Amino acid sequence: MAQTSVQIPENLLPKDGRFGSGPSKVRQGQLDTLAALGAGVMGTSHRQPPVRDLVARVRRGVAELLGAPDGYEVVLGNGGSTSFWDAATFSLVRHRALHAAHGEFGAKFAAATTAAPFLDPSIVVRAEPGTRADVRHDDDVDVYAWAHNETSTGVVSPVVRPRADGGDRATDQLTLVDATSIAGAAVVDLTQADAYYFAPQKVFGSDGGLWLAVLSPAALERVEEIAATDRWIPESLSLQQAVTNSRLDQTLNTPAIATLALLADQLDWFADNGGLSWAAGRSRASSDHVYAWATEREWATPFVADPAHRSPVVATIDLDASIDHTTVIAALRDHGILDVFPYRKLGRNQLRMGLFPAVDLADVEALTACVDVVVDQLR
Numbered sequence: 001m002a003q004t005s006v007q008i009p010e011n012l013l014p015k016d017g018r019f020g021s022g023p024s025k026v027r028q029g030q031l032d033t034l035a036a037l038g039a040g041v042m043g044t045s046h047r048q049p050p051v052r053d054l055v056a057r058v059r060r061g062v063a064e065l066l067g068a069p070d071g072y073e074v075v076l077g078n079g080g081s082t083s084f085w086d087a088a089t090f091s092l093v094r095h096r097a098l099h100a101a102h103g104e105f106g107a108k109f110a111a112a113t114t115a116a117p118f119l120d121p122s123i124v125v126r127a128e129p130g131t132r133a134d135v136r137h138d139d140d141v142d143v144y145a146w147a148h149n150e151t152s153t154g155v156v157s158p159v160v161r162p163r164a165d166g167g168d169r170a171t172d173q174l175t176l177v178d179a180t181s182i183a184g185a186a187v188v189d190l191t192q193a194d195a196y197y198f199a200p201q202k203v204f205g206s207d208g209g210l211w212l213a214v215l216s217p218a219a220l221e222r223v224e225e226i227a228a229t230d231r232w233i234p235e236s237l238s239l240q241q242a243v244t245n246s247r248l249d250q251t252l253n254t255p256a257i258a259t260l261a262l263l264a265d266q267l268d269w270f271a272d273n274g275g276l277s278w279a280a281g282r283s284r285a286s287s288d289h290v291y292a293w294a295t296e297r298e299w300a301t302p303f304v305a306d307p308a309h310r311s312p313v314v315a316t317i318d319l320d321a322s323i324d325h326t327t328v329i330a331a332l333r334d335h336g337i338l339d340v341f342p343y344r345k346l347g348r349n350q351l352r353m354g355l356f357p358a359v360d361l362a363d364v365e366a367l368t369a370c371v372d373v374v375v376d377q378l379r
Contacts, residue, residue, distance in 0.1 A: 006331035006377045008370050013335055014363035020339030021151055021314050021354040022181060022202040026262060030205060033265040034258055041257055052249040054260050059249065061267030062212060065184060065276055069191055071217040076210055077242040078253045080199040081180045084211040085109040088145075088176055089116050090231070091223050091239035092195065096120040097143040100135045100157065102127040103150035104345055105178060110145070118231055129153045129346055130316075132309045137162040144175045149182035151202070152343035154316035154352065155309050156182070159192045174219055184266075185283040185313050185357055187276055194219040203279070203313065205358045206263040209256030215243070270357070279357040283312045286355035286364040290315040293368045299323055299375060303350060315353045316342065323375055325349045331374045337367060 018025040041050045059074040068074065077087065089112045099110035101124050114122040123141060127133035132155050135144050149156050161175050174194040183198035190196055197213035200206035215223075220243065227233070227240035235241055241252050270279045291310060294300040294317045303316035319325050328351065329341050342350035351371070355364060 004327060004331040004334060006334070006374050008331070008335045008373050012366060012369050012373060014337065014366035014370070016360070016363050017332075017335075017337040017367075018339065019337070019353045019355075019359065019364075019367060021343075021352055022199075023207065024202050024205055024354050024356045025358045026205045026207075027266070027269070027358050029269065030262045030265045034261045037261050041261065046250055046254050046257065051255075051257060051260075054257070054264060055246075055249040055251075055255070057264050058212075058260055058267065059246065061264065061271065062214065065267060065270055066188060066190060066196070066214060067276070068214050069216075072190060073215050073220060073243070073246070074212060075215050075239070075242050075246040076212045076251060076255075077239075077246075078209070078236065078251050078255065079211055080201075080208055081105070081178060081197065081211055082108070083237065084197050084213060085112045087237045087239050087242065088143075088195065088197075089113050089119070090233045090237050091226055092143060092174060092176065092219060093119055094142040094222070094226065096122065096141045097145055098123040098125070098135055098138050098141040099144075100125050100127075100133040100146035102131060102133040102153065102155055103129055103147065104152035104343060105180070106133075106145075106147045106150060109178065113143075113145075130155065130303045130305065132157055132306070135162050137164045139164075142173055144173065145178070147178040147180075148186070148188070148196075149179070149311050149313060151181040151314055152346060154304055154311040154314045156186075156311045157309075159188050159196070161192050171218070174216075174222060182311070182313050184270065184276065184279055186280050190214055190216075194222075200259060200263040200266075202354070203283075203356050204263050204266045205356065206266060207256060207259040209259050210251075210263075266358070280312070282357040282359075282361070283355050285361050286359060287312045287315050289361065289364055290317065290353060290355065290368060297372075299379075303348070313355055315355055317351045317353070319349050319351065321349060323349070323378060325351060327378060328371065328374050331378075332370060335370065337370060340367075
């Protein structure tokens with residue numbers, strides 16, 4: 001990216017300029033923990049106690065942080081959320097799924113179940129990016145799926161099971177919620193979901209290579225049921241394999257051990273400071289600031305028009321057509337402020353800011369002050 005002539009006073013710059021929506025800021029404390037673990041776990045067998053103890057620590061930490069109800073299990077596997085979509089397509093959808101899709105990631109899971117030759121075509125409720133699609137009860141499906149937070153657009157959705165008009169829940173229908181960019185930064189009632197799944201490189205400031213899911217007893221039963229049928233399931237995408245191995249505190253194949261270590265330290269950091277409500281409060285304070293800042297400027301507008309639908313962890317801000325977002329982003333990058341670009345496929349004149357718990361409010365305030373300086377020099 002070419003350098004610009006814009007100058008930002010050094011005293012306005014954030015102490016840490018990482019505002020990516022994933023991978024996200026990794027705290028120095030996490031890196032110190034990883035270095036301290038060193039040869040005790042890195043380059044050693046993942047079937048032996050040191051690594052399995054780390055997996056157990058992560059599973060326990062996730063269950064405690066999210067308040068997993070009795071009977072729910074924390075399961076993990078190789079790959080990221082994309083791998084979980086494929087695994088869920090094989091192992092959780094019996095016949096037909098109903099999806100809400102109002103951004104890139106909800107649409108990708110819907111595409112996976114729709115393309116599966118052993119399933120009936122999925123029902124997909126769509127909405128334009130920046131708005132929200134919500135699922136409704138349908139007797140013809142056995143899985144509902146949507147994103148708690150749509151990372152591409154900054155739209156947040158409630159985690160509430162669809163119910164029939166009489167208010168009853170169909171006990172044979174599962175609710176799968178993609179929490180990739182919000183798990184750990186929003187209070188959630190997990191009794192409203194059967195699979196609340198995520199990858200650790202966003203809220204948890206970790207690296208890629210793993211997916212994690214909190215599965216309900218009903219989801220665990222569905223996994224066993226489908227595994228007992230004649231449906232062919234690749235071993236690497238079998239949730240039955242993931243459940244079996246997770247109960248042994250391991251994964252089917254060698255896990256990304258550095259990812260586990262960074263995740264474990266972040267879980268401890270959350271727990272030591274007040275848990276889920278504390279982490280969620282940090283993100284909410286940052287996003288509240290960004291939305292208020294944008295609303296007060298004539299050249300900036302929150303992309304998500306309905307305040308109730310605005311994400312607390314990924315803020316998307318449209319810029320006036322007279323201001324080229326690529327020039328703004330280039331000027332920020334020249335000064336060490338990184339990764340505030342919009343989701344590439346949206347093609348909008350926009351800034352997108354990752355406001356996960358590890359990001360300090362003071363740095364967010366500095367970021368918006370720097371954008372002000374850049375825009376003043378460009379206009």
